Amino acid sequence: MYPVGATNAGLTAIAARVAGEAAELVLAGHERMRDGQSVRVDTKSTATDVVTAVDRESERFVRRRLAELRPEDAVLGEEEGGTAGEGVTWVVDPIDGTVNFLYGYPWFSVSIAAQVDGVSVAGAVVEPVSGRRWTATRDEGAWLDGRRLSVSAPAALDLALVGTGFAYLPERRRRQAALAATVLGGVRDVRRAGSGSLDLCSVAAGWFDAYYEHGLHPWDWAAGALLAEEAGAVVSLPGADPALGTDMTFAAAPSIAEPLHALLVESGASGV
Secondary structure: OOOOOOOHHHHHHHHHHHHHHHHHHHHHHHHHHHOOOOOOEEEOOOOOOEEEHHHHHHHHHHHHHHHHHOOOOEEEEOOOEOOOOOOEEEEEEEEEOHHHHHHOOOOOEEEEEEEEOOEEEEEEEEOOOOOOEEEEEOOOEEEEOOEEOOOOOOOOHHHOEEEOOOOOOHHHHHHHHHHHHHHHOOOOEEEOOOOHHHHHHHHHHOOOOEEEEEOOOHHHHOOHHHHHHHOOOEEEOOOOOHHHOOOEEEEEOHHHHHHHHHHHHHOOHHHO
């Protein structure tokens, strides 16, 4: 379990500190690109699934800092992998929203969470461009720049603003688009911004009333889902609800969680 002296709040402080430092590195890369300098870009699962040199530089930095601050802990990162340890495991997305970063669209983040036995107990999501810092500690709440967060309370599903996202594989994107088209008919509107961690933070802040997406990896949701949960959202993680499919992440304000869940199930979410 926990190394001697560790607390959830202490882990949150480390996550926020390291994510903030990494965000400065990512911001410098963003500014270089804005000034016309090129950045190396490679692809992963598909031609649209990109990774930049700044992603890799950010993750290497985070790993170095965590090794200095918590040398006994394991690290699971998007770019360099890893496995969960017996104690604390840090789950790291060095740039969540890499396509946004590549295009200069300022909706991307550095996301770091601490997990114990696969459960997030502390997390931080830092936006390099705006400087906003989202933090959460299990059983102690979620915060944005020192302001405690609470989810929204829409009166009905047709008044709910819902976030979502799409996969890199064209075949799955088409299925996701068909699901979103059906959902769109039952809610106020749908948003697709391109960063799962920040979409989950948006639920925590009440900027979205709900968010769902198939295909997220642990580094996408580890910190953001904790924020949403600690702000009062109903949260379901990949694999937890077969009716939504094997890999859906779901977060919703309690007032519309049940009807949105029903709409997703009726719309064929399990087959996406």
